[in-house]
Amino acid sequence: MMKVYDFTGSGNGYKTWLLLQQLGLPYERVECDILKGETRTPAFLKKNPNGRIPTLELDDGTFLFESGAILWYLAEGTPFAPASRLERAQTLQWMFFEQYSHEPYIAVARFWKHFFDRLTPQQEATLPDIMKKGYAALDVMERQLAENDFFVGGRYGLADIALYAYTHVAHEGEFDLARYPAINAWLARVASQPGHVTISHKH
Numbered sequence: 001m002m003k004v005y006d007f008t009g010s011g012n013g014y015k016t017w018l019l020l021q022q023l024g025l026p027y028e029r030v031e032c033d034i035l036k037g038e039t040r041t042p043a044f045l046k047k048n049p050n051g052r053i054p055t056l057e058l059d060d061g062t063f064l065f066e067s068g069a070i071l072w073y074l075a076e077g078t079p080f081a082p083a084s085r086l087e088r089a090q091t092l093q094w095m096f097f098e099q100y101s102h103e104p105y106i107a108v109a110r111f112w113k114h115f116f117d118r119l120t121p122q123q124e125a126t127l128p129d130i131m132k133k134g135y136a137a138l139d140v141m142e143r144q145l146a147e148n149d150f151f152v153g154g155r156y157g158l159a160d161i162a163l164y165a166y167t168h169v170a171h172e173g174e175f176d177l178a179r180y181p182a183i184n185a186w187l188a189r190v191a192s193q194p195g196h197v198t199i200s201h202k203h
Protein backbone atom coordinates (compact mmCIF):
# COMPACT_ATOMS: atom_id res chain seq x y z
CA MET A 1 0.00 0.00 0.00
CA MET A 2 1.24 3.50 -0.78
CA LYS A 3 2.42 5.58 2.17
CA VAL A 4 1.99 9.35 2.52
CA TYR A 5 4.48 11.01 4.88
CA ASP A 6 2.50 13.96 6.17
CA PHE A 7 2.13 16.50 8.98
CA THR A 8 -1.28 17.26 10.51
CA GLY A 9 -2.64 20.53 9.14
CA SER A 10 -0.24 20.77 6.20
CA GLY A 11 -1.96 22.01 3.04
CA ASN A 12 0.76 20.47 0.87
CA GLY A 13 0.12 17.11 2.52
CA TYR A 14 -3.65 17.59 2.25
CA LYS A 15 -3.43 17.97 -1.55
CA THR A 16 -2.01 14.46 -1.87
CA TRP A 17 -4.44 12.55 0.34
CA LEU A 18 -7.45 14.59 -0.84
CA LEU A 19 -6.72 13.24 -4.32
CA LEU A 20 -6.07 9.72 -2.98
CA GLN A 21 -9.45 9.84 -1.25
CA GLN A 22 -11.18 11.09 -4.38
CA LEU A 23 -9.52 8.39 -6.46
CA GLY A 24 -10.61 5.80 -3.90
CA LEU A 25 -7.04 4.53 -3.53
CA PRO A 26 -5.95 2.96 -0.24
CA TYR A 27 -2.96 4.54 1.48
CA GLU A 28 -1.25 4.61 4.83
CA ARG A 29 -0.56 8.00 6.37
CA VAL A 30 2.65 8.42 8.37
CA GLU A 31 2.74 11.45 10.66
CA CYS A 32 6.07 13.31 10.72
CA ASP A 33 6.35 16.15 13.22
CA ILE A 34 8.09 18.86 11.20
CA LEU A 35 8.22 21.07 14.31
CA LYS A 36 10.48 18.45 15.89
CA GLY A 37 12.63 18.11 12.78
CA GLU A 38 11.41 14.62 11.96
CA THR A 39 11.80 15.24 8.22
CA ARG A 40 15.43 16.28 8.68
CA THR A 41 16.77 13.05 10.14
CA PRO A 42 19.29 11.01 8.12
CA ALA A 43 16.65 8.27 7.72
CA PHE A 44 14.05 10.69 6.32
CA LEU A 45 16.59 12.43 4.05
CA LYS A 46 17.11 9.05 2.39
CA LYS A 47 13.43 9.11 1.45
CA ASN A 48 13.40 12.79 0.40
CA PRO A 49 16.73 14.63 0.14
CA ASN A 50 14.79 17.91 0.54
CA GLY A 51 13.57 16.89 4.01
CA ARG A 52 9.93 17.82 3.62
CA ILE A 53 6.44 16.39 3.59
CA PRO A 54 4.50 15.40 1.60
CA THR A 55 6.56 12.45 0.46
CA LEU A 56 4.86 9.51 -1.21
CA GLU A 57 6.26 5.99 -0.96
CA LEU A 58 5.12 3.79 -3.82
CA ASP A 59 4.46 0.06 -3.51
CA ASP A 60 7.89 -0.76 -4.99
CA GLY A 61 9.67 1.44 -2.41
CA THR A 62 10.25 4.41 -4.75
CA PHE A 63 9.82 7.81 -3.09
CA LEU A 64 8.28 10.88 -4.74
CA PHE A 65 8.34 14.38 -3.29
CA GLU A 66 6.87 17.81 -4.20
CA SER A 67 3.09 17.90 -3.85
CA GLY A 68 2.60 18.89 -7.50
CA ALA A 69 4.65 15.96 -8.77
CA ILE A 70 2.79 13.58 -6.46
CA LEU A 71 -0.58 14.92 -7.67
CA TRP A 72 0.50 14.52 -11.29
CA TYR A 73 1.70 10.95 -10.72
CA LEU A 74 -1.53 9.92 -8.98
CA ALA A 75 -3.84 11.64 -11.47
CA GLU A 76 -2.22 10.41 -14.68
CA GLY A 77 -4.84 8.57 -16.75
CA THR A 78 -7.75 9.72 -14.55
CA PRO A 79 -10.28 12.54 -15.14
CA PHE A 80 -8.36 14.70 -12.63
CA ALA A 81 -5.59 15.26 -15.23
CA PRO A 82 -6.78 16.59 -18.57
CA ALA A 83 -6.03 14.62 -21.71
CA SER A 84 -5.42 17.50 -24.13
CA ARG A 85 -1.97 18.98 -24.55
CA LEU A 86 -3.22 22.52 -23.94
CA GLU A 87 -5.22 21.68 -20.83
CA ARG A 88 -2.32 19.68 -19.41
CA ALA A 89 -0.09 22.72 -19.88
CA GLN A 90 -2.76 25.00 -18.38
CA THR A 91 -2.97 22.68 -15.37
CA LEU A 92 0.80 22.94 -14.91
CA GLN A 93 0.55 26.70 -15.41
CA TRP A 94 -1.76 27.01 -12.37
CA MET A 95 0.22 24.48 -10.35
CA PHE A 96 3.44 26.44 -10.97
CA PHE A 97 1.56 29.64 -10.09
CA GLU A 98 0.50 28.00 -6.83
CA GLN A 99 4.07 27.06 -5.96
CA TYR A 100 5.72 30.35 -6.94
CA SER A 101 3.13 33.09 -6.36
CA HIS A 102 0.64 31.65 -3.85
CA GLU A 103 1.97 29.00 -1.46
CA PRO A 104 5.16 30.87 -0.43
CA TYR A 105 2.96 33.70 0.91
CA ILE A 106 -0.42 32.29 1.91
CA ALA A 107 0.93 29.05 3.39
CA VAL A 108 3.81 30.80 5.14
CA ALA A 109 1.59 33.48 6.76
CA ARG A 110 -0.80 30.73 7.86
CA PHE A 111 2.04 28.56 9.20
CA TRP A 112 3.43 31.38 11.30
CA LYS A 113 0.05 32.48 12.67
CA HIS A 114 -1.63 29.11 13.03
CA PHE A 115 1.19 26.97 14.41
CA PHE A 116 3.02 29.42 16.69
CA ASP A 117 1.86 31.62 19.57
CA ARG A 118 3.96 34.57 18.56
CA LEU A 119 6.09 35.68 15.64
CA THR A 120 9.82 36.29 15.79
CA PRO A 121 10.95 39.90 15.16
CA GLN A 122 12.18 38.81 11.73
CA GLN A 123 8.80 37.26 10.90
CA GLU A 124 7.04 40.42 12.09
CA ALA A 125 9.26 42.47 9.78
CA THR A 126 8.60 40.37 6.67
CA LEU A 127 4.91 39.67 7.30
CA PRO A 128 3.53 42.83 5.57
CA ASP A 129 5.32 41.91 2.34
CA ILE A 130 4.16 38.29 2.63
CA MET A 131 0.55 39.43 3.12
CA LYS A 132 0.78 41.84 0.18
CA LYS A 133 2.03 39.09 -2.12
CA GLY A 134 -0.58 36.66 -0.80
CA TYR A 135 -3.34 39.14 -1.62
CA ALA A 136 -1.81 39.62 -5.08
CA ALA A 137 -2.19 35.85 -5.66
CA LEU A 138 -5.79 35.95 -4.44
CA ASP A 139 -6.47 38.85 -6.84
CA VAL A 140 -5.18 36.71 -9.73
CA MET A 141 -7.42 33.82 -8.68
CA GLU A 142 -10.43 36.11 -8.35
CA ARG A 143 -9.94 37.40 -11.90
CA GLN A 144 -9.72 33.86 -13.31
CA LEU A 145 -12.67 32.55 -11.28
CA ALA A 146 -14.91 35.51 -12.13
CA GLU A 147 -15.01 34.04 -15.65
CA ASN A 148 -14.51 30.31 -14.97
CA ASP A 149 -16.11 27.79 -12.62
CA PHE A 150 -12.82 25.87 -12.29
CA PHE A 151 -9.23 26.68 -13.22
CA VAL A 152 -8.91 24.53 -16.34
CA GLY A 153 -11.40 23.37 -18.96
CA GLY A 154 -14.50 24.16 -16.91
CA ARG A 155 -13.97 20.98 -14.87
CA TYR A 156 -12.65 20.19 -11.38
CA GLY A 157 -9.09 18.88 -11.59
CA LEU A 158 -5.54 19.01 -10.29
CA ALA A 159 -5.17 22.79 -10.56
CA ASP A 160 -8.20 23.20 -8.30
CA ILE A 161 -6.84 20.72 -5.74
CA ALA A 162 -3.44 22.45 -5.70
CA LEU A 163 -4.95 25.90 -5.21
CA TYR A 164 -7.75 24.87 -2.86
CA ALA A 165 -5.39 23.46 -0.23
CA TYR A 166 -4.08 26.75 1.13
CA THR A 167 -6.81 29.08 -0.17
CA HIS A 168 -9.52 27.46 1.93
CA VAL A 169 -7.48 27.97 5.10
CA ALA A 170 -6.12 31.41 4.14
CA HIS A 171 -8.20 32.95 6.94
CA GLU A 172 -5.93 31.07 9.38
CA GLY A 173 -3.18 33.33 8.06
CA GLU A 174 -5.54 36.28 8.63
CA PHE A 175 -6.28 36.82 4.95
CA ASP A 176 -9.73 38.35 4.56
CA LEU A 177 -11.55 36.30 1.91
CA ALA A 178 -14.81 38.27 2.24
CA ARG A 179 -13.76 40.55 -0.58
CA TYR A 180 -13.42 37.64 -3.05
CA PRO A 181 -16.90 36.47 -4.14
CA ALA A 182 -15.67 34.37 -7.07
CA ILE A 183 -13.09 32.59 -4.88
CA ASN A 184 -15.76 31.88 -2.26
CA ALA A 185 -18.14 30.43 -4.87
CA TRP A 186 -15.30 28.25 -6.21
CA LEU A 187 -14.36 27.08 -2.68
CA ALA A 188 -17.95 25.88 -2.27
CA ARG A 189 -17.89 24.14 -5.68
CA VAL A 190 -14.65 22.34 -4.78
CA ALA A 191 -15.99 21.31 -1.36
CA SER A 192 -19.06 19.78 -3.01
CA GLN A 193 -17.08 17.44 -5.30
CA PRO A 194 -17.63 13.70 -4.83
CA GLY A 195 -15.27 12.20 -2.28
CA HIS A 196 -14.21 15.57 -0.89
CA VAL A 197 -12.70 15.44 2.60
CA THR A 198 -11.71 18.35 4.79
CA ILE A 199 -8.17 19.13 5.94
CA SER A 200 -9.16 17.90 9.43
CA HIS A 201 -10.31 14.53 8.07
CA LYS A 202 -9.63 11.65 10.50
CA HIS A 203 -7.63 8.98 8.68
Ligand SMILES: N[C@@H](CCC(=O)N[C@@H](CS)C(=O)NCC(=O)O)C(=O)O
Binds near residue numbers: 012013034037099
Ligand atom coordinates in the same frame (compact mmCIF):
# COMPACT_ATOMS: atom_id res chain seq x y z
N1 LIG B 1 7.10 22.63 -2.61
C1 LIG B 1 6.87 21.61 -1.62
C2 LIG B 1 6.78 22.26 -0.25
C3 LIG B 1 6.78 21.22 0.87
C4 LIG B 1 6.90 21.88 2.22
O1 LIG B 1 7.27 23.06 2.35
N2 LIG B 1 6.59 21.10 3.25
C5 LIG B 1 6.67 21.61 4.61
C6 LIG B 1 5.34 21.38 5.33
S1 LIG B 1 3.98 22.12 4.47
C7 LIG B 1 7.72 20.83 5.38
O2 LIG B 1 7.81 19.63 5.25
N3 LIG B 1 8.52 21.51 6.20
C8 LIG B 1 9.45 20.85 7.07
C9 LIG B 1 10.85 21.32 6.89
O3 LIG B 1 11.11 22.16 5.99
O4 LIG B 1 11.68 20.83 7.63
C10 LIG B 1 5.60 20.83 -1.94
O5 LIG B 1 4.72 21.38 -2.61
O6 LIG B 1 5.50 19.66 -1.57
